[in-house]
Amino acid sequence: MPALWDLPDFDDHEGVHLFRDPNAGLTAIIAVHSTYLGPAAGGVRFWHYSDKNAAITDALRLSRGMSYKNAMAGLPMGGGKGVILASEDRKKTQDLLAAFAEAVESLGGRYITAQDVGISEADMIAISQSTSYVSGLPPKDGGAGGDPGPSTAYGVFLGVKAAIKYRLGTDSAKDVRIAIQGVGSVGGGLARYLAAEGARLTITDVNADRAKAMAKEIGATAVAPEQIMETDADVFSPNALGAVINKDSIDQIKARIIAGGANNQLATRADGERVLDRGILYAPDYVINAGGIINVALEYLGQGDRAEVNSRIEQIPGRLTGIWQESENSGVPASDVADAMAKKLIGRG
Numbered sequence: 001m002p003a004l005w006d007l008p009d010f011d012d013h014e015g016v017h018l019f020r021d022p023n024a025g026l027t028a029i030i031a032v033h034s035t036y037l038g039p040a041a042g043g044v045r046f047w048h049y050s051d052k053n054a055a056i057t058d059a060l061r062l063s064r065g066m067s068y069k070n071a072m073a074g075l076p077m078g079g080g081k082g083v084i085l086a087s088e089d090r091k092k093t094q095d096l097l098a099a100f101a102e103a104v105e106s107l108g109g110r111y112i113t114a115q116d117v118g119i120s121e122a123d124m125i126a127i128s129q130s131t132s133y134v135s136g137l138p139p140k141d142g143g144a145g146g147d148p149g150p151s152t153a154y155g156v157f158l159g160v161k162a163a164i165k166y167r168l169g170t171d172s173a174k175d176v177r178i179a180i181q182g183v184g185s186v187g188g189g190l191a192r193y194l195a196a197e198g199a200r201l202t203i204t205d206v207n208a209d210r211a212k213a214m215a216k217e218i219g220a221t222a223v224a225p226e227q228i229m230e231t232d233a234d235v236f237s238p239n240a241l242g243a244v245i246n247k248d249s250i251d252q253i254k255a256r257i258i259a260g261g262a263n264n265q266l267a268t269r270a271d272g273e274r275v276l277d278r279g280i281l282y283a284p285d286y287v288i289n290a291g292g293i294i295n296v297a298l299e300y301l302g303q304g305d306r307a308e309v310n311s312r313i314e315q316i317p318g319r320l321t322g323i324w325q326e327s328e329n330s331g332v333p334a335s336d337v338a339d340a341m342a343k344k345l346i347g348r349g
Helices: 052-072 094-106 121-127 149-168 185-196 208-218 225-230 270-277 291-301 306-313 316-330 334-345
Strands: 015-021 026-034 044-047 078-085 177-181 200-204 235-238
Touching: 015 052, 015 094, 026 052, 026 094, 044 052, 052 078, 052 291, 052 334, 078 094, 094 121, 149 185, 149 235, 149 291, 149 306, 149 316, 177 185, 177 225, 185 200, 185 208, 200 208, 200 225, 270 334, 291 306, 316 334
Parallel strands: 044 078, 177 200, 177 235
Antiparallel strands: 015 026, 026 078
16 A cells, blocks of 8 residues: 555545544554634544445545635534444444544544434534534524534525526426435435425435335435436436546436536546536535535634525535536536635635
């Protein structure tokens, strides 16, 4: 394996911290990409990786994405990410969570942790027992905070509608054909929003029972995961794990729009050019899916209630529209336009 700073996804990260506590069963990575705008904020992911190098890649890519996401959302926060390497049985103990909290505490506030894939609100409460550098705790009296998933879903819904308006010329999702990949917390919330507006939904999930239950609830069609990209749809919405948009998959996509809540949807920067060449409108992931971090950041900063969170989330469509207009005017992929904006905001432009 090459040295850490020679990895393709190392982007002058300020720090990449590796933690081991065998007694607690903890193996974890905390990547701090930038603290230019403030402490590095980003959730902690609990995931089983068959290849530990993939966990490092995830931490590097996700932390960079958080720098861009927080900057583009106008938050006084930098970008970081935690990854806890789960065992194959995905056993999670209180000792493991406490050990991770101590790892966060050891960084002295350079990294603020929150909820991500595999981590629940109850886990965040447990982590908060051993560190104050945590957000995503149960909200109090209508304040910000709690599970970031619903906030992310709301922002993605608004972003999908903005894409529909920009590309299809309609203000409503009614009768728009949308293929949703992943119907967990974010994808499921998005599906419910779209179903309520009358969209024609095709959905999938690696958990087939979850997909079937969601399809029954909202009147969608459930298909196998390998079929979703080839679905004849107006919008393809990735809401699972990243790197699903790559040189092999792009040719399968029939949709005219890609807009979803998954992080790091493009496998490589070149895939943004490939998407543009196909004539597909792409919503940069860290712009459209910023609702969750807006919620937990305002909670941590003590700067707003639920109404303020929603008000800030409702600015997402305008940001996306500005990116698409610049892309159209310049011929530069929307992904590159967004990256350039974000880099400038964090002092790297």
